[in-house]
Amino acid sequence: MLKLAIRLSWCSLLLALLPGTCVSAQSIAVDSLRSIFRTTANEEERFTAYESVVLLLVDERDTTASRQALDTLNGLTQGDDSRSGRYQYAEAYRAKSVQDWSVAFASAVASFDIHQSLGEGRLAARAGELAGLVASRMGKLEEAFKIQQRALVEAKRVNDDEYTLSLLSELGNTHRRLNNFDKAETYSLQSLELIRKLGMIENEVIILSTLGIIAKKQNRLDGANDYYEQALARADDLPVEKRDINKGNVYLNLAQLANSRNNREEAINYATKAIHAFEPDEYFRQRAFMNLQLGTAHLKLKRYNEAEKYYRNAVAGARGVSNIIAGGEKGLLFVFRETEQLDSTVHYLEKAAATREAAIEKNRIESIAEMEAKYQTKEQQAEIERLAYEDGINRDKLSRQRNLIIGGLLIMSVLSGFLYFIWQQRQRISRQHQIIEVALNEKETLLKEIHHRVKNNLQMISSLLSLQSRFIDDPAALSAMEMGRQRVRSMAIIHQRLYLRDSLSPEIGVKDYLEQLVTELLGVLNVKGLALKLEMHLEDIKLDIDRMIPLGLIANELITNSLKYAFTGREDGLLSINLQKVGDDIVLQIADDGSGYDPAATDTRNSFGSLLISTLSEQLAAELQIATTNGTTVTLRFPETE
Numbered sequence: 148m149l150k151l152a153i154r155l156s157w158c159s160l161l162l163a164l165l166p167g168t169c170v171s172a173q174s175i176a177v178d179s180l181r182s183i184f185r186t187t188a189n190e191e192e193r194f195t196a197y198e199s200v201v202l203l204l205v206d207e208r209d210t211t212a213s214r215q216a217l218d219t220l221n222g223l224t225q226g227d228d229s230r231s232g233r234y235q236y237a238e239a240y241r242a243k244s245v246q247d248w249s250v251a252f253a254s255a256v257a258s259f260d261i262h263q264s265l266g267e268g269r270l271a272a273r274a275g276e277l278a279g280l281v282a283s284r285m286g287k288l289e290e291a292f293k294i295q296q297r298a299l300v301e302a303k304r305v306n307d308d309e310y311t312l313s314l315l316s317e318l319g320n321t322h323r324r325l326n327n328f329d330k331a332e333t334y335s336l337q338s339l340e341l342i343r344k345l346g347m348i349e350n351e352v353i354i355l356s357t358l359g360i361i362a363k364k365q366n367r368l369d370g371a372n373d374y375y376e377q378a379l380a381r382a383d384d385l386p387v388e389k390r391d392i393n394k395g396n397v398y399l400n401l402a403q404l405a406n407s408r409n410n411r412e413e414a415i416n417y418a419t420k421a422i423h424a425f426e427p428d429e430y431f432r433q434r435a436f437m438n439l440q441l442g443t444a445h446l447k448l449k450r451y452n453e454a455e456k457y458y459r460n461a462v463a464g465a466r467g468v469s470n471i472i473a474g475g476e477k478g479l480l481f482v483f484r485e486t487e488q489l490d491s492t493v494h495y496l497e498k499a500a501a502t503r504e505a506a507i508e509k510n511r512i513e514s515i516a517e518m519e520a521k522y523q524t525k526e527q528q529a530e531i532e533r534l535a536y537e538d539g540i541n542r543d544k545l546s547r548q549r550n551l552i553i554g555g556l557l558i559m560s561v562l563s564g565f566l567y568f569i570w571q572q573r574q575r576i577s578r579q580h581q582i583i584e585v586a587l588n589e590k591e592t593l594l595k596e597i598h599h600r601v602k603n604n605l606q607m608i609s610s611l612l613s614l615q616s617r618f619i620d621d622p623a624a625l626s627a628m629e630m631g632r633q634r635v636r637s638m639a640i641i642h643q644r645l646y647l648r649d650s651l652s653p654e655i656g657v658k659d660y661l662e663q664l665v666t667e668l669l670g671v672l673n674v675k676g677l678a679l680k681l682e683m684h685l686e687d688i689k690l691d692i693d694r695m696i697p698l699g700l701i702a703n704e705l706i707t708n709s710l711k712y713a714f715t716g717r718e719d720g721l722l723s724i725n726l727q728k729v730g731d732d733i734v735l736q737i738a739d740d741g742s743g744y745d746p747a748a749t750d751t752r753n754s755f756g757s758l759l760i761s762t763l764s765e766q767l768a769a770e771l772q773i774a775t776t777n778g779t780t781v782t783l784r785f786p787e788t789e
Contacts (some may be wrong), residue, residue, distance in 0.1 A: 166702050194223045194230050201237045204450065205244050232261030234275050241279055244323075252281045257296065263297070268305030273297045276310060279317050283324070286758060292321050312341050316354070323361060325773050326761060332361050352382045352393045354401055364770060368408055375401050395424025399433060402440045409731070411444040418444070435464040435471045442478045444486075455482045460542060492528040590736075608635050639697055640664060654689040657726060657733075661702060663687055668703070672710040678719040679710075698735065698783075699764035704756045705737045705781050713741025713779060721778075733787050738780040 198222050203215035217237060224230040239254035262271035275298020282291035295318050302310040319334035333339040337356050337564035342350045359374035375397055382393045398421035404415035425434040442457035460477035472737045552565055621629060640663055662683065669679070690698065706724070726734040764771045769785035 148414070154233055157655065166319065166697065176656055177369065192224070194220070194762050197223060198233055198237060200229065202240060205237075206242045208244065210241075210245055213244075217241055219319040222492050228261055229265055229267060232258045232267070232270060232274070232523065234269070235261065236277065239274070239277055239281070243277065248281055248285045251279060252285065252287075255281060255704075259298065261296065263301060267646060268301040269307050269310065272302035272307060272310040274304075275299070275519050276314055276317065279314075281323070283317075283321060286486070288321055288758075288761075292318065292325070295321060308341060308345060312338060312345070312350075315341065319357065319361075323364075324712075324765075326364075328365050333366075335361060342489070343430060348381060348384050349389060349393060352378045352385070352397065354383065357402055358395055359404075363404060363407070366770065368404065373399070375404065391424045392427075392430070395421045395433065397423065397435060399440075402437065405442060406443055406447075408494070409447070411448045413446040415441055417555055425531070431464055431466055432468055434466065435461045435466075435475075437466060439471060439478070442475070446478060446481055449485070451482050451486050455479060458482065472655045487703065549617050569687050627779070637700065640667075640699070654744075655695050657688045657690055657695070657698070658685040660695065660699065661726065664699065664702060665706060668706050668710060672707060677714055677717060679721070687722070690733075694767060694785075697766050698785075701760050701767075701783060702737065705762050708756065709737065709739040709741065709779070713739040715742065717741070728787065729784070731787055732784050735783045736780065740778040741776040744781050 161754040162169040197216065201213055201216045201220055204216055205713035220234055220237060224234050229311050235258035239258060240255060242248075242251035242628040255274050259271050259278055262268075262274060278296065279291045279295035282288070282294065288375055295314055299311065299318065302314055315334050319331045321340060322328070322334065324330035335354055339351065339354045339358070342354055355378035356372050359378065362368075362371035362374060378397045379394060379401075382397060383388055384583040387392055398417045402414045402417040402421060405411070421437045422434055422441075425431075425437065438457045438461035442454045442461060444455060445451075445454035458475045462472050462479075465471040465475065481780045503759075552569065614746045640660060664686070665681070665683070669681075706722070709722055713722075722741045723736075723738045725734075725738075727734055748767045760771070764783065764785075765783040767783075769783050772782045772784075774780040774782075
């Protein structure tokens with residue numbers, strides 16, 4: 148709603164430059180604007196009309212026509228600096244629509260610089276907002292923050308409440324993605340103050356919910372609850388057609404918060420209210436997600452029948468949304484495991500394995516060995532699924548036959564025939580169980596071979612990087628190559644441990660993994676002349692491969708940074724690594740007594756590592772905290788299960 152209001156406001160500004168034109172922004176057609184262009188002799192009116200043509204064609208996703216119109220607009224600038232800035236904005240706006248991010252960012256920044264130098268605050272704010280959005284989309288969060296701050300100064304200078312509000316919101320979002328939650332809250336509170344001044348009730352509900360999410364990220368759960376309650380109360384003042392869906396979104400956040408606090412009954416209450424609000428078909432994602440929350444709450448309360456129902460509703464209603472489907476199938480696996488339904492447990496265990504493999508395929512380079520193993524096992528997996536399906540059918544038949552036996556007790560003349568028939572069926576089922584067991588053993592062997600091949604391929608990549616580094620003289624490039632090799636090695640260790648296990652459990656011991664990783668890093672990054680004291684306090688915690696890979700990469704980055712940079716010029720040092728379970732969360736803390744971490748000193752050499760840590764923390768739904776008192780202490784807190 149805020150973006151639409153700003154967009155319409157800008158179109159209104161363009162139309163204000165056209166004397167005698169009173170048509171609303173939504174009703175102006177491209178042909179009408181071109182007619183104005185042809186009939187007027189005023190150069191400013193001609194430029195403004197064609198500027199609107201470009202923006203409307205971009206909104207209509209007509210890439211060819213918008214490119215032609217943009218070329219025409221360029222010819223109309225006629226050396227005028229202000230028009231040149233507006234042309235650069237139109238160029239950036241179109242480039243963003245076709246996802247040409249580098250052109251979009253460069254043109255938006257150029258537009259901002261031109262309008263700022265001319266003192267055109269509103270146009271500068273508009274360009275700065277677009278540049279910030281594009282930089283965020285490119286993952287350049289620091290650059291997004293800088294340009295958004297400059298644009299905010301321009302918007303405030305000309306008292307433009309709409310762009311001020313938009314930029315405050317974007318700055319809050321940028322800091323939230325950088326895990327700077329204190330600054331994110333500051334900008335969000337400023338947004339809230341301005342929203343209340345403008346009387347934008349729906350935006351007030353949204354920003355209160357955002358403040359609740361920030362408070363939850365800071366582990367201020369009571370504060371988060373207060374913000375959500377304020378949002379609910381404010382939503383009651385909305386028109387009827389907007390009230391239910393806005394309250395539904397707040398209930399969704401309250402349900403998640405209640406599950407985080409282990410208030411299962413409260414989570415069920417909020418999730419039920421949210422589902423009622425999301426009854427229209429267009430809100431199927433929210434409805435499916437709430438079914439997932441309801442399933443989780445009932446599972447924790449050991450109401451397995453209810454949990455199964457809601458998990459199935461989530462999977463059926465997700466319509467291909469992979470993360471919800473994966474969550475629902477994983478929930479069903481827990482339900483059937485707790486109720487000791489072996490067949491269903493095996494079925495959803497296979498689905499969970501398939502989901503994990505798909506996630507791994509999506510987030511890393513596919514290897515030839517993995518593809519070969521996949522095709523080799525495809526036919527056998529199909530056979531296992533067929534046998535499992537037939538086994539389920541036979542179990543149903545057996546249940547019906549037992550009921551027939553009870554009735555057959557009244558008819559003694561046919562008792563022997565029924566008993567013989569049942570004996571034959573049991574023999575058949577027994578043979579099929581044996582076939583399934585053999586097939587499952589073969590599948591286990593093949594999956595272990597996959598992990599072995601992945602480990603070997605990753606080791607080969609590591610060796611290639613090591614060989615390549617011998618031909619590199621640039622210290623920065625050599626350091627980057629070594630960092631890349633060590634990241635690959637951190638993933639190879641995980642697959643090596645999976646291959647060497649006696650059983651094909653999907654979980655890996657974090658303690659043993661970290662001990663091996665630290666040993667290898669100390670061997671590779673041995674700091675000459677440094678007497679390093681290593682303290683490790685690691686609980687015996689197990690995680691599946693989906694969570695081990697990002698955790699391993701984060702640990703690799705943090706330990707490597709400490710060994711390389713913390714003890715420069717020192718003769719001794721202390722490195723401490725702690726891993727423990729706190730409630731439903733796992734906390735990893737890596738600390739050193741070195742020179743401390745200075746964000747202002749971040750350069751291109753380690754900016755990728757910082758972005759990698761931030762991105763992987765989001766993947767783990769983790770809270771990342773950095774303290775720089777007496778050295779550097781990095782604390783990563785994330786839920787034990789997804």
